[in-house]
Amino acid sequence: MNEPLLEVQDLQVRIGRGPRAVRAVDGVSFVLHRGETFALLGESGCGKSMTALSIMRLLPRPAGRIVGGSVRLDGQDLLDLPERDMRQVRGGRIAMIFQEPMTSLNPVLTVGQQIAEVLALHKGLRGRAAESRVRELLDAVGIPDSARRMKEYPHQLSGGMKQRVMIAMALAGEPELLIADEPTTALDVTIQAQVLELLQSLQARYHMALLLITHDLGVVAGMADRLAVMYAGQLVEQATRADFFREPLHPYGRKLFEALPEMDKRGRPLTVIPGTVPPLDRPFTGCPFAPRCDYRMARCEAEPPPLHRIDGREVRCHLYGGEVHVPPAPERTAPDRPRARRRSDARSPETPLLEVRGLKVHFPIRRGLLRRTVGHVHAVDGVDLRIGQGQTLALVGESGCGKTTAGKAILQLLRPTAGSVRFDGTELTRLRGEALRRRRREFQIIFQDPYSSMNPRMMIRDIVEEGMRAQGIGRTARERHARARDLLLRVGLREEHLDRYPHEFSGGQRQRICIARALAVEPRLIVCDEPTSALDVSVQAQILNLLSELQRDFGLAYLFITHNLSVVGYLADRVAVMYLGRLVEEGPVAGVLEAPLHPYTEALISAVPRIDPEQRREIIRLEGDLPSPTRPPSGCHFHPRCPKAQPICARSYPEQRELRPGHWVKCHVAG
C-alpha cells in the first residue's frame, strides 16, 4: 500500500478553557489515501465538523484549541506549520466545501471573481489565463454556459448551482485532499444526486482524496470506500463500506440502522436510542455510549473501552475484548407491537374529513413606484386533496414546489386565492373572524423548526396552555394546569418541565412540546410541516413513533408535508406528489413508492440515497432545476426536465388519469 496522504493521530480538541472545557474531539485517529473516499459519520454535536476544521486549522477562535495529537499531510505535521505556510495549504493542498452554499459565497462578487481569487493566490494566474481557467472549472463542475455564468452573482444561481460553484472554487487550487462537510444536506434529493455524482467523477478525474462528513447513512453507502462512526468526540468504529453495511460492530452503529424509517418497518415502532448524548465537559470514566447501550456490561461503566482490531476493522467496545467472539445478533429492543391497522390503505375514504378542491394561492409581484402588480407567483396552482378520519396523507415535493404554502392555505393561515377547503362539511374559506377562530381547535400545525416555533419568553406551561385559553378549554386555571401536565407526560416529558423555558430543551424535546401544544385543543387534523427534518436520525425515530402512537390513540388525521421519502414510506397511507404548485400523482403509499407512474416521482425515488450498497440502482438524473413558479413552462410543467418527454408534453397540460384503483397521475406518457 502506498503512503497515506493524510494521517490524523490522537487528535484532541477542546472548546473553552479550564476544567469545564468541552472535549469536542477526543483522541481521533485515521488515515486517508490518495484517491480514496473516507466518510465521517455521526449525529449533530459528535465532533465531526470540529475534526474537519482542525485539519484545516480553522477552529473557531479563541474558544477552540487543538491540545494534542498530530495531523500529517504527506508526512508534514500541519499543526507545526507557521500560519503563513498554513495559508498555502488551505485552498491549495486541502480544500473544503461547506453545507450552506447560500452563505459560503460572497454576495457582492461575481462567481468568476471568486474563483479567480483562488487561482491568483495558489496558481499565480491572472488576466486572460485566469479567465479561461475559470471557464474550464465551471465546465468541469457541469455549469452550462460558463462564459455567461461566471459574470453572474451568487443570488442569480440556484442552490445546486451555488454548490457546484463552491466545488469549482475548491478545485481551483488543485487540492490533493477535498473535505466536504455535509455538502448536500441543504439540497433537494434530485440536486443531491447530481452533486454527489459530480463529486465522485471529479475525484476519479483528479485522483483526490475525499473526506466526507455526513449524518446520512444513505450518502455514505453511495460514496465512501471506508468510513468511521463518530460518537461523543470519539471514533467508535472504523471499517470498509462493505463490512459496515453488512454488519456494523458497534452497538451505536446498529442502532442507527434500526432507527431509520423505512417502508418495511411500517406498522411497528421504530427502534429509538434512549437517552441523550452525554455532556462532553468531563472525561469519561467508562464508555460514553454505555448509558444508552443494550449490551451494557459492568465493565462498560468502569473503564473506557480500548480500540479492538478485528479483521482490519476497528471498534471501540468491550464486547470485542478478550478472545474475539461473534457478538450476539442485534435483538430488537422495542417489541414488535403490530400497530392495529386502522383501515384499508388503498381506498380513499367515503366521507373525507378534509376535502380540498382547486386550491390556488397566487402571490402578486409588485414593482415600481405605484406598486403595480406585474405578475403572479403561482405558489399553489390547483390542488385537490382528500384526507379521511385517522388517515395520513403525505404531500411530497422539492423545496419551492408550494407544499408548505398549500398546508398554510388549508389551515387558513394564509387565505387562498381560489378553491374550496371543506373540513368536516364546513367550507373554511368562507369562515371569517370569530367563527373561524372557534373552528381552529380542530386543525393544528407542527412546524419544521422547533426553535422558532416557541416564544422564547414563555414558559412551557404557558405555551401548552395557550390554545386551551384561546379556545376556552378547562374552566379553571387548575383544570388547565392538570391538563397541561397530562399532555406533557403523554408526549414523553416530565412534570417539572412545565416551569422551564424553551431554550432549556433539545431539538427533539422541543418538537414534543410543540406536539403537546397542538394536542391541547383536541384537534382532528394536524398538518405536520417537515416535523423531523431538523432532527437527527435517532431523535427522528422518537418523534415518528410518538406521532403514530398519537394517531392510533386519538384517531388523528395527518397531512404530512415532507421531502423525505423514507419517512413517507414508514408513516403515510397515501402519497401526493407536488411539482411546481400542482399535484402530479396521488395514490396509496405502496403503489406510489414501488411502482410510480409519473416520471418525476420515479426520478425522486431513484435519487434517494440507498443504504443497501450492494443494490446499486440506476439513478434517473434530472437535468436543471425547478423552474420559476412565476412563468411555469408551457404544457406539462415537468417536460423540460423529463427524460421521457414527447412533443405533446410541451403543448398541453396532461389531464388527470386514474391508471390504477385510487392511484392517478397527470402525465401524457405514463401507463
Add this chain to the structure above:
Amino acid sequence: MPLSVFIVVLWMLAGLLAPLLPLHPEAIHLDRILAPPWVAGGLGYDDLGRPLLDRLLMGTATSFHVAALTVSISAATGLLLGSLGGYLGGRFDAVLVRLIDVFLAFPGILLAIALAATLGPGIDNVVLALSVVGWVGFARLARAQALSVREREHVLAARALGTHGPWLLFRHVIPLVLTPVLVEATFGVASVIIAEAGLSFLGLGVQPPAASWGSMIREGTRYLLVAPHLVLVPGLALFLVVLAVNLAGDWLRDRLDVRLREPRP
C-alpha cells in the same frame, strides 16, 4: 448589583429629593465669584457667586424630571405604534411609515425648538416637545423588530390555535421587541439631557435663575479658560449618569433575558 445601577439609583434619589433639601442655589456670594472648589470649598462658585453644589443638585431634579418623563413617554409610544405597525402591516403601517418619514425629515432639535417656542417656555413644554420628536426613533426600531418577529413560527402557531389579536401582540410580539427598545431607551436618556440643555440655552427650557445641568454647562462655557470647574462639575455629572444608565441598561437586558439564565439540569 453593579456600581452602574447604584449610580442610577443615586441620580434618581437626588432628582426626587433635591427640592426637599435646604439648598440655596440662588444665594449670591459676591466675594466668591468664579472661585474654584479648592479655594472656596464645596464644588466652587459660578460667575455670579452662586454655589455650584446646590445648583448641581437642583439641576439634577430638572434633568431627571425631563429625562425620565420624555424617555418613558416616547419609548412607550414608539413601542406601541411601531409594534402595531410592524405586526399589522397594511394601511396602518403605511401611514405610520409616512409619518415617521415626515418627522425624520426635520432635524429633531429644530422641530423641538419650534414646538417649544409655540408652546411657550417651561419644563413641561420641553418634555412635550422632546417626546413629540423622540418617539419616532423608538417606533422605527420597534417596527423593524416586529416585522421580523411576526414571521416567527410561534406567532403563526398561536394564530393557528385561535389566539386573539391583542393577546398575540402583547404576548408574542411586544415581549420580543422590548429588549432592543429598552437598550435604545438608555441611550435616549443621554440625548434627552443634552437636548434639554440646548433648549434651556435658547431660553425655552428652565428659566433663569433656576438651574439644569444643560444650562449650567452652557453658562460655564463662557468662562472655560478662567474657571473650568463651571463646566467640569455638571459635565462630569452628566458623563457619569449617561455611562451608568447605559451600563445599567445592559445589566437589565441580561437580567430580562431568560435564555441567559443558568440552565437547570
